Amino acid sequence: MNTPKKAQTRQAKIRDMLQKKDIINIQEFCEKLDVSIATIRNDLATLEKNGYLKRVLGGAISTEGTPRNTMYSSRVNLNKAEKKKIAEYAVTHYLRNDMTIVLDAGTTNHFIAEQILESDLSCRVITNAFNIVSLFSKVPNIEVISAGGKLDKDHNAFHDQDALYQLKKYHADIYFLSPNGIDINKMITSSAKDESEIKKFFISSAKKTVVVADYSKFGKSADYFLTNFASITCILTDDKLDNTTYKLLSKIVKIKCI
Incomplete structure (x- = not known):
């Protein structure tokens, strides 16, 4: 009992x-x-x-x-193998030399940044993620454009109004969007208000927006709406996504399980 x-x-x-x-x-x-x-x-x-x-x-x-200054490091290690697979596919199939690429502060983008580094691409990276700036800081073939403003240590990101102001002068070939939730009804969402404003701008300023998210993000809804599926070029996820969700989403947006 x-x-x-x-x-x-x-x-x-x-x-x-x-x-x-x-x-x-x-x-x-x-x-x-x-x-x-x-x-x-x-x-x-x-x-x-x-x-x-x-x-x-x-x-x-x-x-x-989980201390405030270790929250990001805890999240980045969740579903690490799946994120690495997504990152490898994203770089191999979507990037080429001389592109301007946007990487937000989502955890999957940490692995995309590492994969860019390994690929020896020559490109420009626009980011509001502190760790990505640090990763590329001594790499001569990658031009880094970073947001300023106050560093949010919980999210490893610059995403206040100062950061948004700095970023508004730039446009990109492709934006890898790493969201907190993907739901068929509530669309694509983020958990932080300031971060959501940055991500909305990135979506509007890039020629293509590719969502990068492991299976755990599906069927979840965070507090702040980012975009509907019409604005998305493709969703890249891993092969642990359940078949029912895959079939439903594939009717309304291009989706690739890796």
Whole structure:
């Protein structure tokens, strides 16, 4: 019988498990705790409501005990293998020498930047991401244009009004958009207001916008609307995206599972 006391004990174990591992899927919770999928889903919903974790597609990540200045580094390592695959495909199939490329501060773009570095492309990169500026700072064949303003350490980004003002003079061949949520009804969304304004500008100023997002971003909706699917050239994701979502999206936007 699933008593309140048993639920509290189990939820404490879930929190402890998430402190030891970045992301855990529902099946692993079920096996470790010897309970049903429905029970785990109820536990995750309760813990998310109380601010202890965030549910992602098929599992959960912890939101506990993450210092402000390490939040980005925690996020960038989630689904790392999937992000690397997306990045490799993006650079190989969409970029060439002498292009002007926009990379926002989303975590998948960190791996696109690394892949650009490995590819030895000569290009111009416009970014509001602090780590990408640092990565390219000593690379002679890459011209870097960065936003100014105040650094938001939680998001590893410059995205206040000063940053937006600095960026408005530039246009690009392609923008790799790394969103927080992709939902068929609520479209493409971002979790931070200032960052959403920067991303909206990037969409309007680039000839092409390619969404780069691992499977965990689908079926999720963040607070701030970015764009509908009509403005998107293509969505690049990984092969863990469920088939139902893929079929629904493929009817309204070009989507590639890698």
